[in-house]
Amino acid sequence: MDTLLANVTTRNKLVDDLMELNGFLTQRNTELHSDTDFPLAVQLEDDAIQMQSSQSIQDMLSTVNDVIGCITATRTQHLYMIKSSPRYVDRLADNLIHQLQLSRRSTLQITALTSRREEAIETITKHEPQLSSLVQETKQLQKQVSLCLQHVLAPPLMPHPLGS
Numbered sequence: 001m002d003t004l005l006a007n008v009t010t011r012n013k014l015v016d017d018l019m020e021l022n023g024f025l026t027q028r029n030t031e032l033h034s035d036t037d038f039p040l041a042v043q044l045e046d047d048a049i050q051m052q053s054s055q056s057i058q059d060m061l062s063t064v065n066d067v068i069g070c071i072t073a074t075r076t077q078h079l080y081m082i083k084s085s086p087r088y089v090d091r092l093a094d095n096l097i098h099q100l101q102l103s104r105r106s107t108l109q110i111t112a113l114t115s116r117r118e119e120a121i122e123t124i125t126k127h128e129p130q131l132s133s134l135v136q137e138t139k140q141l142q143k144q145v146s147l148c149l150q151h152v153l154a155p156p157l158m159p160h161p162l163g164s
Contacts, residue, residue: 005071005080006080006083006084008080008084011071011080014071015068015071015072018064018067018068018071019068021064022061022064022065022068025057025060025061025064026061028052028057029054029057029058029061032053032054032057033054
C-alpha cells in the first residue's frame, strides 16, 4: 500500500473514491433515520446494503472518515513530499537552519538585554542614596527660596495717611 499511496494520481483516486463512499454512507444513514418510500438500498436491490443497521453504517462512516483524515493530514502530506522530492527536503533543511539561526540570535539578544537590565538595576541601586539626598536638598532650597520670596515680594508698608 505504501507504493500505491506514494503515487500522487493513485492517492488522489483513492481519496476521491473514499469521499464518494463517505457520501453514499451518509445518504444511507440519513435514509435509515427517515421515512423515505424509496430508499437508495431498495433502488439498488442489494441485500448486503439493506441488511446493515444504522449503527454499522455509522461505524463504517467513522472508519472511512478516519482513513480520509489520515491520508489527507498535513503531516502525511509532508511525509509524501519528503519521500518524493529531494528539493522539498532541501527546502525544509534550509528552513530549519534559518529557524535555528533566528533562535540563536534571539538567545543572544535575550542575554544582552538581561545584562543591560542588571546593569540598570545596579546603577539605580548605586545612585539611589545620592538621589534621596538631592531630593532632600532640593526641598530645603525650595523652602529657603519661598521664604526669601515672601520677604522680597511682601507688600511694602504704607505710611499711615494721618501721619504719625
